Amino acid sequence: MQVDDTDRRILRQVQADPEAPASELAERAGVTPATFARRLERMREGGVVKAIREQVDWRALGYEVEVSLRVTLDKTEPRAFDEFIIAARAVPEVISIGTFLGRVDARLLVIARDMSDYQRIYREYILSLPHMTDIEALMQVATIKDAQSVPL
Template sequence: MLDDLDRRLLRHFQAEPSLSTAELAERAGVTAATCWRRLERMQGAGVILGQEAVIDWAALGYAVEVSLRFTLEKANARAFDEFLAAAREVPEVLEIQTFLGRVDVRLSVIARDMAHYQQLYRERILTLPHIADIEPLMHISRIKSDEVLPV
């Protein structure tokens, strides 16, 4: 699906997404028109999903990150959907992942400090529907955080 030029464009685009089409074309060694057409085609094919601003939540005063692993009740057929809908409503939930296995869902939650986390945990997390078990994992450090793909 992707040829060498597409991969070259993606490598440069991932490394510096703020480049203009002309700058990206120059780095990839193609014309701006070719670059634009290739980017449009990859967006249309769903290879490039968009661009986003990455904000350092720690710089905004959030010092605590906790990964919460949930096992949900299996008796209610709507438990999964109802849990996910409620979890989406918690602004401090940065990420929701679902799994096959003993753990059903993982939430990544941020808080300003431990007092804020404790309040979130009691008022927002424990009130999520259909929880059978919760395993909190306190985040200590991020060793690698990279969404750049090896293209």
């Protein structure tokens, strides 16, 4: 789908303040509310805008530890990726799963309330995930940038 400068202005406003009233976002984008609504709907239908949703701050819920796990899988097993992903999705504390080409096959982002909770999750759930041949844990110390928006 093609987006023009007007669409980009609308997207910048939606990304900057998704909770603002549509009329306010339209004004900031320099379009009428009707134009704003019509173009935003067209971009939703075209797949440019997937959803505007609430984001839960898991730290505010008491999760203080974030660990990124780099996983290498047994590539001799034809169903290794599929079975690993199915099992990893079942772990509630795994909040993100990504797969890669290269030395590392998957990355899991795991949250825990504290280090003893992480140790429990690691021993009970992570170590039992199928087809892992290597795992490396990287503990998150600080988030420097976490942009959910794209440059427009």
